[in-house]
Amino acid sequence: xxxxxxxxxxxxxxxxxxxxxxxxxxxxxxxxxxxxxxxxxxxxxxxxxxxxxxxxxxxxxxxxxxxxxxxxxxxxxxxxxxxxxxxxxxxxxxxxxxxxxxxxxxxxxxxxxxxxxxxxxxxxxxxxxxxxxxxxxxxxxxxxxxxxxxxxxxxxxxxxxxxxxxxxxxxxxxxxxxxxxxx
Amino acid sequence: xxxxxxxxxxxxxxxxxxxxxxxxxxxxxxxxxxxxxxxxxxxxxxxxxxxxxxxxxxxxxxxxxxxxxxxxxxxxxxxxxxxxxxxxxxxxxxxxxxxxxxxxxxxxxxxxxxxxxxxxxxxxxxxxxxxxxxxxxxxxxxxxxxxxxxxxxxxxxxxxxxxxxxxxxxxxxxxxxxxxxxxxxxxxxxxxxxxxxxx
Amino acid sequence: xxxxxxxxxxxxxxxxxxxxxxxxxxxxxxxxxxxxxxxxxxxxxxxxxxxxxxxxxxxxxxxxxxxxxxxxxxxxxxxxxxxxxxxxxxxxxxxxxxxxxxxxxxxxxxxxxxxxxxxxxxxxxxxxxxxxxxxxxxxxxxxxxxxxxxxxxxxxxxxxxxxxxxxxxxxxxxxxxxxxxxxxxxxxxxxxxxxxxxxxxxxxxxxxxxxxxxxxxxxxxxxx
Numbered sequence: 329x330x331x332x333x334x335x336x337x338x339x340x341x342x343x344x345x346x347x348x349x350x351x352x353x354x355x356x357x358x359x360x361x362x363x364x365x366x367x368x369x370x371x372x373x374x375x376x377x378x379x380x381x382x383x384x385x386x387x388x389x390x391x392x393x394x395x396x397x398x399x400x401x402x403x404x405x406x407x408x409x410x411x412x413x414x415x416x417x418x419x420x421x422x423x424x425x426x427x428x429x430x431x432x433x434x435x436x437x438x439x440x441x442x443x444x445x446x447x448x449x450x451x452x453x454x455x456x457x458x459x460x461x462x463x464x465x466x467x468x469x470x471x472x473x474x475x476x477x478x479x480x481x482x483x484x485x486x487x488x489x490x491x492x493x494x495x496x497x498x499x500x501x502x503x504x505x506x507x508x509x510x511x
Numbered sequence: 512x513x514x515x516x517x518x519x520x521x522x523x524x525x526x527x528x529x530x531x532x533x534x535x536x537x538x539x540x541x542x543x544x545x546x547x548x549x550x551x552x553x554x555x556x557x558x559x560x561x562x563x564x565x566x567x568x569x570x571x572x573x574x575x576x577x578x579x580x581x582x583x584x585x586x587x588x589x590x591x592x593x594x595x596x597x598x599x600x601x602x603x604x605x606x607x608x609x610x611x612x613x614x615x616x617x618x619x620x621x622x623x624x625x626x627x628x629x630x631x632x633x634x635x636x637x638x639x640x641x642x643x644x645x646x647x648x649x650x651x652x653x654x655x656x657x658x659x660x661x662x663x664x665x666x667x668x669x670x671x672x673x674x675x676x677x678x679x680x681x682x683x684x685x686x687x688x689x690x691x692x693x694x695x696x697x698x699x700x701x702x703x704x705x706x707x708x709x710x
Numbered sequence: 711x712x713x714x715x716x717x718x719x720x721x722x723x724x725x726x727x728x729x730x731x732x733x734x735x736x737x738x739x740x741x742x743x744x745x746x747x748x749x750x751x752x753x754x755x756x757x758x759x760x761x762x763x764x765x766x767x768x769x770x771x772x773x774x775x776x777x778x779x780x781x782x783x784x785x786x787x788x789x790x791x792x793x794x795x796x797x798x799x800x801x802x803x804x805x806x807x808x809x810x811x812x813x814x815x816x817x818x819x820x821x822x823x824x825x826x827x828x829x830x831x832x833x834x835x836x837x838x839x840x841x842x843x844x845x846x847x848x849x850x851x852x853x854x855x856x857x858x859x860x861x862x863x864x865x866x867x868x869x870x871x872x873x874x875x876x877x878x879x880x881x882x883x884x885x886x887x888x889x890x891x892x893x894x895x896x897x898x899x900x901x902x903x904x905x906x907x908x909x910x911x912x913x914x915x916x917x918x919x920x921x922x923x924x925x926x927x928x929x930x931x932x933x934x
Contacts, residue, residue, distance in 0.1 A: 329646065334649055334650050338649075339654075339692050341654040343661055345661075383650075390630070391651065395516050395617075395618040395623050403579060405576065407580060410614050468591070473590060473594050491681050494682055653797055655799045660793050660841065699794045702794055703797060705782065707779065707811055709811050
């Protein structure tokens with residue numbers, strides 16, 4: 329990895345943190361805050377590619393774990409990884425990696441609709457799969473209940489998918505190819 | 512901007528080395544899975560609370576972090592009481608509360624720099640796989656260094672876009688901030704190279 | 711002595727510097743010219759951040775294209791934006807980061823940090839987050855970082871452009887006091903006026919080269 333790669337990883341971890349400074353909306357009943365931070369997941373993946381994007385989110389989570397209050401609402405520390413909804417957090421680096429990988433694979437044919445589709449796969453399907461699997465396996469919530477409980481978040485996340493895809497398209501001429509050679 | 516949850520203090524909990532506190536957190540994580548007895552779990556939770564008393568932390572700082580987590584637990588308990596059984600809900604809530612409490616205690620009584628030092632030691636064996644621990648440390652330091660810088664960028668772009676009547680458009684914010692960040696990345700990388708630091 | 715022999719430099723798609731041959735040995739050299747004239751690329755050639763596409767740049771006989779590491783030890787580089795040159799969260803950590811390559815032991819590092827901070831009257835900021843510094847203090851910290859490695863030459867790329875008047879003066883005073891050779895790329899003709907030799911770049915070529923007064927007069931006449 330070049331110095332520039334290391335800097336990009338750090339700055340996208342930092343962007344994800346800055347996105348958390350937005351006021352977080354907490355949905356009624358379930359208490360899961362809707363954050364703009366999944367925008368960071370999708371941006372890191374689609375702009376940095378699989379390796380650097382995934383690492384950016386991993387760095388972000390490690391800093392949260394060691395005690396920086398970087399999650400929306402100023403939360404942080406080891407405790408948040410023990411919560412009922414920690415599965416969503418754990419899936420962020422994997423989602424960024426997957427979005428990056430799919431972006432790299434479709435780089436020559438990348439357009440808004442592919443960007444949307446990729447963000448749905450990584451930013452919604454994978455994140456929810458991780459979050460729900462954790463609720464079922466660790467917190468013992470029945471699958472159907474975990475599923476219904478997560479549904480109210482879909483509209484917010486769909487909006488973020490669209491925003492992140494449009495941003496990725498607009499930013500395409502400012503970025504290098506995720507695999508390293510110029511666009 | 513305060514980028515740390517650490518609450519200064521001189522209690523035995525504060526003075527305990529970060530390694531032991533981390534070890535305690537992991538031990539607690541395993542211990543709560545070894546029993547289903549609500550009584551034993553309650554004793555575990557009570558001893559975590561006793562550690563909080565020992566640490567003499569400001570109540571406000573504790574509650575600010577604890578309340579959102581425990582609000583989720585309350586909903587979680589209600590869900591279990593309705594859909595499965597209150598007994599199972601009790602056991603699970605006690606388990607979660609104990610681990611969350613341990614994590615919170617660790618975070619509130621340990622400096623980020625001490626945690627980073629432990630992390631860097633733990634990552635040192637990665638050198639065997641050709642991963643340079645100095646690079647990892649640099650990435651963490653850069654992230655902490657640039658969060659407030661990017662927050663400033665964010666606020667100045669937001670002010671500019673509001674002045675142009677684009678305040679409600681997330682793209683008008685996200686795109687310029689990201690462009691500035693990508694440019695900044697090039698300049699930072701250049702400056703690190705110019706400083707002649709060998710990683 | 712830094713010398714450029716028939717140097718061309720390109721960025722993807724265009725030639726930024728064309729056939730530049732120069733010998734730099736004065737203690738204070740300013741480089742002026744319009745935006746896009748090639749000033750920044752010229753500065754970056756001097757410490758190997760940009761390599762010539764043809765020709766040769768040598769610093770005290772060391773070829774920048776062959777031994778970038780040695781060249782960077784000889785030539786320190788100060789950038790325009792102070793924020794992007796500071797990589798560590800705390801002032802002290804940032805200085806220590808620069809010292810890493812020198813492989814000193816801890817007390818030697820501490821002493822070096824103490825010395826450089828007091829030289830720029832920044833001692834009280836040692837344990838502060840670098841983000842809390844003013845623009846001028848940040849630029850002085852960046853300068854301190856460079857000087858810790860005791861370079862013979864300092865290349866400054868518009869070091870005061872982003873600073874307010876007070877901070878600009880503070881940084882300029884610090885630079886004026888440096889015993890090292892300084893090559894300063896600047897839009898600030900007041901700075902250039904005090905220098906021994908001024909280079910005027912235009913469209914990638916050295917249009918004029920000589921004492922400050924004459925070269926600045928020519929630059930001013932071009933704008934009219």
